[in-house]
Amino acid sequence: MSLPQKTVFVISDxxxxxxxxxxxxVLSQFTHAYxxxxxxxxFVTTVSKMKEIIExxxxxxxxxxxxxxxxTIVDQELVEHLxxxxxxFLDIFxxxxxxxxxxxxxxxxxxxxxxxxxxSSESYHKRxxxxxxxxxxxxxxxxxxxxxxxxxxxxxxxxxxxxxxLYLAMQHSLKVANFPLxxxxxxxxxxPKTIKPFKHKLFGLSIQPERLSEIRSERRPNSQYxxxxxxxxxxxxxxxxxxxxxxxxxxxxxxxxxxxxxxxLQILKLNTKTY
Amino acid sequence: MSLPQKTVFVISDxxxxxxxxxxxxVLSQFTHAYxxxxxxxxFVTTVSKMKEIIExxxxxxxxxxxxxxxxTIVDQELVEHLxxxxxxFLDIFxxxxxxxxxxxxxxxxxxxxxxxxxxSSESYHKRxxxxxxxxxxxxxxxxxxxxxxxxxxxxxxxxxxxxxxLYLAMQHSLKVANFPLxxxxxxxxxxPKTIKPFKHKLFGLSIQPERLSEIRSERRPNSQYxxxxxxxxxxxxxxxxxxxxxxxxxxxxxxxxxxxxxxxLQILKLNTKTY
Numbered sequence: 411m412s413l414p415q416k417t418v419f420v421i422s423d424x425x426x427x428x429x430x431x432x433x434x435x436v437l438s439q440f441t442h443a444y445x446x447x448x449x450x451x452x453f454v455t456t457v458s459k460m461k462e463i464i465e466x467x468x469x470x471x472x473x474x475x476x477x478x479x480x481x482t483i484v485d486q487e488l489v490e491h492l493x494x495x496x497x498x499f500l501d502i503f504x505x506x507x508x509x510x511x512x513x514x515x516x517x518x519x520x521x522x523x524x525x526x527x528x529x530s531s532e533s534y535h536k537r538x539x540x541x542x543x544x545x546x547x548x549x550x551x552x553x554x555x556x557x558x559x560x561x562x563x564x565x566x567x568x569x570x571x572x573x574x575x576l577y578l579a580m581q582h583s584l585k586v587a588n589f590p591l592x593x594x595x596x597x598x599x600x601x602p603k604t605i606k607p608f609k610h611k612l613f614g615l616s617i618q619p620e621r622l623s624e625i626r627s628e629r630r631p632n633s634q635y636x637x638x639x640x641x642x643x644x645x646x647x648x649x650x651x652x653x654x655x656x657x658x659x660x661x662x663x664x665x666x667x668x669x670x671x672x673x674x675l676q677i678l679k680l681n682t683k684t685y
Numbered sequence: 686m687s688l689p690q691k692t693v694f695v696i697s698d699x700x701x702x703x704x705x706x707x708x709x710x711v712l713s714q715f716t717h718a719y720x721x722x723x724x725x726x727x728f729v730t731t732v733s734k735m736k737e738i739i740e741x742x743x744x745x746x747x748x749x750x751x752x753x754x755x756x757t758i759v760d761q762e763l764v765e766h767l768x769x770x771x772x773x774f775l776d777i778f779x780x781x782x783x784x785x786x787x788x789x790x791x792x793x794x795x796x797x798x799x800x801x802x803x804x805s806s807e808s809y810h811k812r813x814x815x816x817x818x819x820x821x822x823x824x825x826x827x828x829x830x831x832x833x834x835x836x837x838x839x840x841x842x843x844x845x846x847x848x849x850x851l852y853l854a855m856q857h858s859l860k861v862a863n864f865p866l867x868x869x870x871x872x873x874x875x876x877p878k879t880i881k882p883f884k885h886k887l888f889g890l891s892i893q894p895e896r897l898s899e900i901r902s903e904r905r906p907n908s909q910y911x912x913x914x915x916x917x918x919x920x921x922x923x924x925x926x927x928x929x930x931x932x933x934x935x936x937x938x939x940x941x942x943x944x945x946x947x948x949x950l951q952i953l954k955l956n957t958k959t960y
Contacts, residue, residue: 415959425947428710434960435703435757436781439793441960450956452947478785482710498788505780506711510753513773514691518714534941541848545823573816576851580942666809667855672700672727681725684690685709685716 416444417470417477419451419497421463423484426452432502433480446478460488464495471496484520537583544579547587548572553604556587561678562608563588564601564652565615566644567635568625570662570670574615577671584680596647601655613674614652614659619645621663688716692745692752693723694772696738698759701727707777708755721753735763739770746771759795812858819854822862823847828879831862836953837883838863839876839927840890841919842910843900845937845945849890852946859955871922876930888949889927889934894920896938 418437420429430450437446451463460483470477479497483489493499507518546552547559549572556562561584563571571588578584589605605612619641626636634640652659658677662670675681693712695704705725712721726738745752754772758764768774782793821827822834824847831837836859838846846863853859864880880887892900894916901911909915927934933952937945950956 425941425943427943427947428706431703431706432777432781436778436785437960439778439782439795440785440789440791442794443789443791445959447959448957450947450950452951452956476788478788480781498785500781500784502707502781503711503714506707506755506775506777507714509775510711510715510773513751513753514715514718516715516718519717520714537942538848541851545847548820572820573813573855576816577855580848580852580855666700667812668700668702672702672725675725676727681727682723684720684722685712 413441413443413445414475416446416475418446418448419463419467419477419479420448421451421454421479421492422482423455423488424452424482426450426482429480429482429502433478436480437478454483454488455485457488457491460491464491467495467497533583537580540579540583540585541576543585544575544587547585548575550587550589550602550604556604556608558585559587559608559611560584560680561586561674562605562612563615563674564591564605564612564657565659565662566591566617566622566641566648568622568629569615569617570667571615573667574662574670574674577667578674581671582675582680591644591648591651593644593647596644596651599651599654601651601657609655609657611678612657613678614648614657615670616645616649616652616659616661618661618663688718688720689750691719691721691750693721694738694742694752694754695723695725696729696754696756696758696767697727698730698757698763699727701725701757704755704757704777708753711755712753729758729763730760732763732766735766739766742770742772808858812855815854815858815860816851818860819850819862822860823850825862825864825877825879831880831883833860834862834883834886835859835955836861836949837880837887838890838949839866839880839887839932840934840937841866841892841897841923843897843904844890844892845942846890848942849937849945849949852942853949856946857950857955866919866923866926868919868922871919871926874926874929876926876932884930884932886953887932888953889923889932890937890945891920891924891927891934892936893938 418433420426420433422429454460467477477497479499481492481501482503511518563575565571567590575586575588578586589602595602619638622641622645623636623638630636660673693708695701695708697704729735742752752772754774756767756776757778786793838850838861840846842865850861850863853861864877870877894913897916897920898911898913905911935948
């Protein structure tokens with residue numbers, strides 16, 4: 411049975427990323443009844459652009475059914491226009507801002523599209539540095555500067571180290587290095603020598619051997635590297651090594667990159683910040 | 686004058702990323718009056734964990750002032766506990782879900798922590814493929830497979846191509862290649878030969894020469910490469926080349942990675958999606 415499709419407008423005076431993330435979470439509670447077609451309209455700051463969008467909203471409302479509108483528009487004149495369109499209007503910040511104004515007894519200062527880091531700010535600089543560091547220290551390719559790393563991920567080849575590292579750098583401005591655990595390490599029963607001094611910032615990834623074999627097979631079908639025996643061996647050895655060395659690790663098998671990254675932050679106590 | 690500090694709890698049954706993004710946007714409207722210390726509490730799914738958190742909320746409320754609580758908890762029993770804490774409770778999905786239930790005349794199906802892609806899903810696979818492709822095609826290092834690219838970014842060295850590429854791959858599952866424009870290209874007055882057949886998916890980044898010189902100086906201080914004359918020359922030549930070849934480009938100087946990425950999606954008409 412195919413579900414009826416509903417159009418969703420995500421409208422923002424900035425990038426619309428907050429509104430989009432938010433809309434996905436809310437609409438995931440309605441996917442038993444509808445499928446959704448999302449149209450993102452970023453950088454909406456003029457009445458003429460807003461009128462153009464409202465025209466397409468009204469057209470869809472008349473021809474088909476009222477679209478859902480997630481808005482983070484701050485300018486009250488623009489909001490008024492949108493509120494009078496034929497869509498289902500959701501001002502996603504509205505309720506929370508009102509509650510906070512009442513509780514804190516101060517007025518909010520609406521700022522248009524200012525939820526991301528300015529390219530000239532210090533935090534922005536830190537973020538770019540983190541991305542550069544993480545790219546340079548992917549897959550153990552560069553062993554200098556590890557004392558600067560915030561986190562060092564370890565695990566067998568294809569256990570999810572690279573995407574997790576990049577995510578932590580991009581979204582949390584962390585300098586992340588990652589090192590593969592390889593058969594030589596298992597034979598020696600030791601962590602790679604270069605990362606041994608940094609045990610306190612090591613975090614391990616493991617994975618189900620069956621899933622690992624699938625992933626490796628896409629790269630190198632029918633290879634020894636991708637065989638289930640080899641994968642079973644490497645996973646067992648790497649988990650044994652991490653356990654012996656007292657390294658915290660988790661299985662990436664059924665987790666999204668976001669979930670792995672969040673767990674790393676939580677365990678390494680990096681989830682507090684000030685702004 | 687230093688502002689009073691308010692503690693902010695971001696509490697979720699999943700990663701808390703939606704709640705965190707949302708809370709930043711809302712609180713940016715109050716930074717004239719407060720500074721904020723954020724504590725993220727992900728994966729909260731048990732009463733005992735919730736009680737632990739409420740204890741620290743109440744402690745801060747009594748010793749200092751009531752913390753602000755952004756919650757995306759779905760389980761109603763847990764929500765009830767939280768609602769009776771001494772913090773300022775904001776159920777960020779609540780109002781929107783109610784409005785949608787009324788407008789669409791259906792009940793929502795609350796799903797715990799399900800806003801990210803499952804590691805076994807097809808979309809997840811697509812995302813990992815996009816990240817791998819993008820890493821392999823960074824900085825023109827690999828010229829095979831460009832017909833598979835969704836976007837090819839071009840621009841002078843250090844104009845922001847790599848972070849933008851990685852962001853588009855990570856957050857939008859796009860396969861992105863990027864190519865530096867170098868003096869040889871300017872002399873020939875032509876795009877690099879390998880990317881010429883893919884003009885329809887090229888997008889250019891430019892940057893103010895002064896800013897470029899600053900960025901390059903961090904890498905190679907006092908080099909010819911970082912000199913303001915060299916930067917002025919390269920930027921002027923690259924903009925000239927992109928204009929002659931009819932390539933759309935923007936200046937990355939004052940933009941965040943998110944803003945650049947959003948503009949790329951908008952111009953290449955990649956900002957519609959279905960789920």
